[in-house]
Amino acid sequence: MNRTLFDCGFKKEVELKNGKLYDVTATLPKAVQKQNCDFQCGICSQTFFRKQHLEMHIKFKHPVQDQAPAKADLQNGHSVGQSGSSAASTCSISLDDLCLQGNSQPEVTLDNEQKKGTENRHGRSKRNSYTVEFKKQTLDLLDTLSNSKHKWKRVADEKQSNAGSVREARRRRKMVGEKAQSKSEKYPLAAKLLIAEFKLRRAKGSKISKLWLKTKMKQKIESCYGKEVADKFKASNNWFQRFKRRHNISLRRRTNKKKNAANDGRETIQRFHRDLRKTVQSKRRRDMSFVADETYGRWLPKNRLNVDQVPLPFVVEQDQTYEFEGSKQVWISQPGSGLDKRQATLQLCIKAEGEQTVKPAIIFRGKGNVLSAEKDKYDDDVHVYFQSNAWMDAEVNLEWTEHTLKDGLKDDLNTEKVLFADNVGFQQTQAFHEACREMNTIVYLLPDNHTDKVQPVDAGFGRMMKQKIGEAMQMWLEKEENLEMWHDKISAKNRRILMTQWTGHAWRELVSKPDFIRKLFEKTGCLITADGSQDEKIRPQGLDAYTF
Numbered sequence: 001m002n003r004t005l006f007d008c009g010f011k012k013e014v015e016l017k018n019g020k021l022y023d024v025t026a027t028l029p030k031a032v033q034k035q036n037c038d039f040q041c042g043i044c045s046q047t048f049f050r051k052q053h054l055e056m057h058i059k060f061k062h063p064v065q066d067q068a069p070a071k072a073d074l075q076n077g078h079s080v081g082q083s084g085s086s087a088a089s090t091c092s093i094s095l096d097d098l099c100l101q102g103n104s105q106p107e108v109t110l111d112n113e114q115k116k117g118t119e120n121r122h123g124r125s126k127r128n129s130y131t132v133e134f135k136k137q138t139l140d141l142l143d144t145l146s147n148s149k150h151k152w153k154r155v156a157d158e159k160q161s162n163a164g165s166v167r168e169a170r171r172r173r174k175m176v177g178e179k180a181q182s183k184s185e186k187y188p189l190a191a192k193l194l195i196a197e198f199k200l201r202r203a204k205g206s207k208i209s210k211l212w213l214k215t216k217m218k219q220k221i222e223s224c225y226g227k228e229v230a231d232k233f234k235a236s237n238n239w240f241q242r243f244k245r246r247h248n249i250s251l252r253r254r255t256n257k258k259k260n261a262a263n264d265g266r267e268t269i270q271r272f273h274r275d276l277r278k279t280v281q282s283k284r285r286r287d288m289s290f291v292a293d294e295t296y297g298r299w300l301p302k303n304r305l306n307v308d309q310v311p312l313p314f315v316v317e318q319d320q321t322y323e324f325e326g327s328k329q330v331w332i333s334q335p336g337s338g339l340d341k342r343q344a345t346l347q348l349c350i351k352a353e354g355e356q357t358v359k360p361a362i363i364f365r366g367k368g369n370v371l372s373a374e375k376d377k378y379d380d381d382v383h384v385y386f387q388s389n390a391w392m393d394a395e396v397n398l399e400w401t402e403h404t405l406k407d408g409l410k411d412d413l414n415t416e417k418v419l420f421a422d423n424v425g426f427q428q429t430q431a432f433h434e435a436c437r438e439m440n441t442i443v444y445l446l447p448d449n450h451t452d453k454v455q456p457v458d459a460g461f462g463r464m465m466k467q468k469i470g471e472a473m474q475m476w477l478e479k480e481e482n483l484e485m486w487h488d489k490i491s492a493k494n495r496r497i498l499m500t501q502w503t504g505h506a507w508r509e510l511v512s513k514p515d516f517i518r519k520l521f522e523k524t525g526c527l528i529t530a531d532g533s534q535d536e537k538i539r540p541q542g543l544d545a546y547t548f
Contacts, residue, residue, distance in 0.1 A: 038050075039051055039053070039054040040054075041054060041057055041058065041061075041062075043058075043062050044061070044062075128161070130161070130165070130169075134159075135169045137159075138155060138159050138161065138166060138169060139166075139169055139170060141155055141158065141159070142155050142166060142170065152166060152167070185246065187217075187220075187221050187224065187225065187229075187233075189220075189224045189225075190217060190220035190221045190223075190224045190225065191217070191220075191243070191246075191247075193220045193223075193224070194213070194216055194217050194220050195247055197216060198213075198249075202321070202323060202324075206321075206477075207321045207474070207477075208321045208323070209321075209474050210240065211471075211474060211475075211478075212474070212478065213240065213243070214235035214240065215235075215478065217233070217235060217243075218230055218233055218235060221233050247324075248324055248325045249323070249324060249325070250323070250325050251321075252321060252323045252327070265447070265449065265450045265453070266543055266546075268447050268450060269447065269450055269453055269454055269525075269540055269543065269548075270547075270548040271447075271548075272446070272447045272450075272454060272525075273454075273525045273528060273538065273548040274548055276444075276525065276526075276528050277528055277530070277532075279298065279444070280296070280297035280298050280299065280528060280529070280530045281297050281298070281530045282297075282298060283298070292530065293530070294530070294531065295529050295530065295531060295533060296527075296529055296530060297529070297530030298416070298418075298530075299416070299417065299418050300353075301351075301352040301353035301354075301518065301521070301527055302351060302352070302353045302354035303351075303415055303416065303417040303418065304351065304352045304353075304417070304418055304420070304521065304526060304527060305349055305350065305351050305352075305358070305417060305418070305419045305420065305441075306349070306350055306419070306420040306421075306455055306456045306457050306521070306526060307347065307348070307349040307405075307419060307420070307421050307427075307457070308347075308348060308421075308422060308451070308455055308457035308458050308462060309345050309346065309347050309348075309392050309422075309424075310345070310346040310347075310348060310457070310462040310465065310466065311345060311346075312343065312344045312345060312346040312362065312466070312469075312499065312503075313343050343364075343365070343390065343495070343499070344362050344363055344364050344365070344390050344499060345362070345363040345387075345390055345391055345392050346360060346361070346362055346363075346462075346465070346503065347360065347361040347362075347363070347392055347400060347404075348360050348457050348461065348462060348465060349404075349405065349408070349419075350456065350457065350461060350511075350517055351517075352456075352517065352518055352521035352526065352527050353514065353517075353518055354514075356511040356517075357407075357408040357409070357411070358404060358405055358407075358408030358409070359381050359382065359383055359404060359407075359408065359507075360381070360382055360383070360465075360503055360504075360507050361382070361383040361384070361385060361400055361404050362382060362383070362384055362385070362499060362500060362503060363385045363386065363387050363390055363391065363392055363396055364384065364385070364386050364387075364390055364496055365386070365387070365388065365389060365390035366386045366387075366388070367386055367388070368385075368386035370493070370496075374493055374496070374497065377497045377500075377501075378496075378497065378500040378501075379500040379501050379503065379504030379505075380504070381504040381507055381508065382500045382503050382504045382507070383400075383403065383404045384496075384500060385399060385400065392426065393426055394425070394426040394429050394431070394432070397426045397427065397429075397432060398431055398432060398435060401432060401435045401436065402435065405436075405439070405441075406439055409439050409441065413439055413440055414440065415440065416440050416441075416442065417439075417440065417441045417442070418441070418442050418444050419436060419441050419442065419443050419444065420444050420446055420455060420456075420526050421443050421444070421445060421446065422445070422446060422451055422455070423445050423446065423447070423448045427443065427445070428445070452541060453524065453540035453541050453542065453543065454524045454525060454526070454540060455524060455526070456517070456520035456521050456523075456524050456526055459520055459523060459524050459540075459541060460520050460523075461510070461517065461520055464510060464516075465503075465506055465507070465510060468505070468506030468509055468510060469499075469502045469503055469505075469506045471506075472501075472502040472505040472506055473498075473502050476498070476502070522534065522537040522538065523537065523538065523539050523540070523541075524538075524540060525538040525540065535547075535548075
């Protein structure tokens with residue numbers, strides 16, 4: 001019910017929820033009284049609630065010639081009412097029917113020196129703006145005074161603020177802390193030194209890796225803040241992402257590469273898997289008494305091998321570097337021209353399961369007339385061959401079969417094995433097939449132009465091998481003396497030694513992950529079963545919803 005109806009006497013009682021009648025006239029002595037019109041125009045006697053309303057009225061309603069006396073009256077206080085002033089009047093309403101007499105409002109005095117709109121600024125003429133960092137420092141000071149009785153006033157006085165702003169900042173502490181943390185640097189001096197070294201290294205065209213940034217940051221923290229602080233620095237991925245955003249650093253690629261169509265050769269690959277299953281289900285011709293495994297048939301996982309060649313440059317994984325965003329030119333220095341091209345050929349032979357006994361081999365360019373002192377520095381887990389163009393040809397392939405392959409299979413020559421190989425010319429020769437047959441190994445040729453989908457080495461192992469070689473090279477470059485050598489011309493002798501050492505390091509790291517190698521055989525179908533129990537694991541690269 002409208003309150004005005006009660007005030008005018010139309011309704012004296014109201015029914016409550018419990019059914020009782022409540023007399024509302026008892027509350028009417030506290031009836032709302034209209035606000036007094038404290039300001040009056042000296043020309044037309046119109047009244048206003050606020051001073052600024054009167055000023056706007058004089059400015060627009062009265063010509064310029066009439067404003068002087070009005071302003072004079074305003075300054076002399078004639079427009080200020082109502083107590084003790086004949087020029088001012090009130091607009092209060094008395095409710096005669098309720099015998100209420102309107103009370104006069106107290107006199108309103110106006111300080112001419114008070115500036116307009118300062119009542120919401122706690123007396124200040126200008127609204128202050130505080131940064132997130134200032135608020136964080138204020139809250140930190142407040143935390144140190146947590147046991148103080150007058151902590152709000154002390155913080156406000158020291159920071160030249162007010163207690164209300166401090167309370168509001170504390171209420172929004174979480175948001176303030178997150179903003180300050182996202183923009184602040186915990187180790188600013190170390191970061192500044194790291195960015196300076198980053199710029200110098202990029203000016204020389206050196207590759208910048210994630211490992212380099214993390215390692216250098218830890219070193220800078222130790223030199224600036226001490227070893228104890230550096231030990232606490234974890235160089236996490238979250239820190240690395242924030243560091244990149246703060247300094248506008250991103251991973252840039254030097255060149256782009258083309259990709260083959262995803263469904264290229266689906267029918268050829270399906271036919272290959274169907275034929276391979278028939279072969280797995282067959283029996284040995286020379287030994288009809290042989291009992292095949294119920295799951296894997298003719299060849300167990302440990303008896304399935306794959307051999308393939310990988311072009312190996314001296315400069316590996318040097319096509320990406322961290323650089324400032326917006327740079328138009330991204331270049332990476334090399335110790336010589338053409339070292340990012342093929343400098344050697346890496347031949348890899350892996351098993352689907354078990355110990356990897358066939359060591360990797362590198363074919364360098366030349367005739368092999370090297371000193372024994374150089375050979376002694378080669379990695380023990382890497383076999384080295386030479387060819388005039390650093391290629392794998394029929395002659396070198398036979399040499400590899402007689403030495404590297406035979407040495408890796410010598411402990412189990414009585415068990416038949418299968419060697420999946422490319423359709424390249426030197427692997428189709430009769431001499432190569434006969435040499436493998438002498439080791440009780442059958443060469444099974446893969447379909448042409450689809451080795452990236454059905455060959456384990458080409459489907460991921462070779463790529464990972466080159467990546468690990470690049471990481472080993474990067475670790476070698478982290479040493480200052482090696483970095484100086486990198487910018488000078490490295491001799492062919494030292495390049496050969498380094499390539500064998502990096503390859504050996506990468507090989508030992510990869511063969512320590514047998515699950516990775518087995519999944520490559522399963523993915524490509526080279527570990528196909530005789531009973532079809534694991535066909536769902538056959539997923540050639542780029543072929544979705546694959547069945548055969």
